[in-house]
Amino acid sequence: MQLTLWTYEGPPHVGAMRIATAMKGLHYVLHAPQGDTYADLLFTMIERRDHRPPVTYTTFQARDLGGDTAELFKTAARDAFERFQPEVMLVGSSCTAELIQDDPGGLARALALPVPVVPLELPSYQRKENWGASETFYQLVRALLASRVPPAGVDRALRPDGRKPCCNLLGPTALGFRHRDDVVEISRLLTGLGIDINVVAPLNSRPTDLLRIPDADFNVVMYPETAATTAQWLKRAFGQPMTTVVPIGVNATREFIAEVVALAGLAPDLAGSDDVGRLPWYSRSIDSTYLTGKRVFVFGDATHAIAAARMAEEELGFKVVGLGTYAREFARDVRDAAKRYDVKPLISDDYLEVEEQIAEAQPELVLGTQMERHIAKRLGIPCAVISAPVHVQDYPARYSPQMGFEGANVLFDTFVHPLMMGLEEHLIGMFRDDFEFHAEASPSHLGHSAATPQPSTETPQDVPAKRTDPVMVSEIIWKPDAEAELKKIPFFVRGKARRNTEKFACDRGLEVITVETLYDAKAHFGR
């Protein structure tokens, strides 16, 4: 049993819903009790979808448990088929139905519906949402294509001369983090290179589209969380190669172009594109000097976290002081990435643990999910959201991809926007008691309350106790003039200055901190 205040992922059947809702011509019959329909509002409210998810919930109640819940499932499945006339039906259980073991797959088979029925086995007490999405996509593709797999030893036919190369885009789902815009951006990039798009799936595809997947020369794995399993099977079954680079960031996009150009068998000189967006110049322009070495903590799903960390270091000149993911399935990739930045990888879906690690790392910027936005708000640290879990705000009306060169432009703005502007930082450093540029001021473009440390009324003893080691602090006394001097340091670096000074004093066995100690520590830490 695990104590959870907030969860990074839903249960696996919500992952299945992300596939079903992304597609057309599909219907999902979910054996579930009353209340599980809450999942509909993820799609209709957070993502503002104008259609109900194509899901029928059997809605069993306590009184049904003594009776025949299996019959209830069969009635619901039969009615759903008649009403919605899907091309393919998915059937499965939510967590409670899994416990009563009615076997929706077997029951649906007994109905002998005239369309393919794909049973989903999604163990709710072991797995989570992204795995559920990945597994559902895989089971669906496999069920539709298994009969077309060529016999072993038959090589893949070469592309006829004169036909343009083409690929599939795999992985975008409903309720994905900017998947809608990424598909547009990557399609534009690929067609610009002379590569046609064969099938995009699951987003906006039909089961009949999935049948055409093997026609493409290769697969683009946009989001390994949802598409890697399927792409690996397609590679084994149909000999279809797959991409390994996720094109988030300027450098990753360049590598992605090189990879797809090679997979498509195009002339390599096509890979050297001139138009790489604005990020490289914006980062080089002197206004960005103040970004140098900003300490950033990155947390999210594996794909977005790894990409954001790389961009932060290579393309914005930040310093990554923490990198983690809640996606245990991709822990190895995140561990490898963390080595590059010499940080300890954080693999956890425990919100409280993530909060502790962020507090300890003392970052100046957090790049995370909606959960980290919350943590950062409590700690008074600026934050940008770069990954699911999402909020209605993460579905902006404007075009806002994360992938490709336009995605890099978007991410430059995303990372920089929460921060205090360079000149503003200087003014606050210069004039302590100015009515506008005073030490407690928040970034002027973010209104009045943003990024101001807010005392939490909820847990008086909690966060402050964790931010500094109580044993260490209790032995050290700040002299009043040192305390006063500390207050002259702007709030967004004051916490760090306090901790550095205390550590400096502690390491040297000093019991009293004077103004001298404060500046000694500053000289020691170099900032």
Place this chain on the structure above:
Amino acid sequence: MNAPARNLPLPDSRPASSGCLNAPVLREHGQREVFCGLTGIVWMHRKIQDAFFLIVGSRTCAHLMQSAAGVMIFAEPRFGTAIIDERDLAGLADANAELDKVVERLLKRRSDIKLLFLVGSCPSEVIKLDLSRAAQRLSRRYMPDVRVLNYSGSGIETTFTQGEDACLASLVPELPEADANGPPSLLVVGALSDIVEDQFRRLFTDLGIASVDFLPPRKSSMLPAIGPRTRCLLAQPFLSDTARALDERGGLYLPAVFPLGAEGTTLWLKAAAEAFDVPPDRFNRVIAQPEARARRALEHHHEILASKRLFLFPDSQLEPCLARFLSRELDMNIVEVGTPYLNRTHLAGELALLPEGTRLSEGQDVDRQLDRCREEKPDLVVCGLGLANPLEAEGMTTKWSIETVFTPIQGYEQAGDLAEIFARPLRRRQRLEV
């Protein structure tokens, strides 16, 4: 414009009609597009300020709470989930030990918790995890610092607001015994927002009802007393189990119309006033001003709402009361009143005031209900969050019903706000030019 709302006759001056009191009800079984009882925690944990609600359930339960709570609007909420995993499913003894560990970790973190609810869920009910024994065991361990109670908010047993009912019912045995020879006291039952509570308290004082308590209290240390001299006035229509538990403690149930709208509030107060023998002229004097104010506030919304056709999907069990208010005080035409569960005893007064011939439905088969709704083409649909945007996309005007649970709507001073909730989507549609 004349002001029909102001001139509305009170029910006792109307020609005798039983309204929908004995009307047939369309009972449906099928897919229900409603929340489970766990969702009640979203407001209950704000109401009882030193209570923590620990759901014993699955990741789905945690995810529901997160989604229903508008994705984390609370910095650190006073609710959480002990997520059952496969190891717990292997053996029950293990699950109990695991639960004890979770509670220990929680209470260590949160010394501000004085009342802990273990809240049962679908999975915990199906694996028959005995939370009442767990609560007794943990109470023995943590009393007097922390009292541990349990109730079920599972979807297989409860719908949305029934979670509050189950929670309050679990509190009733904990209430202290009232002095059997003391003066009669009034107990207002059902969570109200603090501002509404304060307004009602002032009105009861003006009526001369001296001893008034509210259940739930704002703090667990302020549990009201109950006994044969306690008159129980329900402020919410979904409290079947709580009323039964209060009855077992000797509390006297006061039948009343619920305090929504000017008329509803007057009738509700009147039920209390009669039980406490408040002289009619004193009653009329006390309510005259606020009631007139409420009717004035309603006038702002009369024109846009009057004669519009309204369809209510089942959600909170407030639906019959809302329909009564909107039809009688704002002259809306009610097409269908859906409710997850119809308690004919508690709602007798409401049903009698509903226009004869109003279609009542209980339970849900959402696809069939949507068929009826599309066929009727109502001017305004009150429904849950899962249906609202899809119906808007079809061209209907909707109001999400959850707002009536998360907004102060009871009493005279909120009557206008309640009308405005329904007027806003219609005004918005008029205003938009895109």
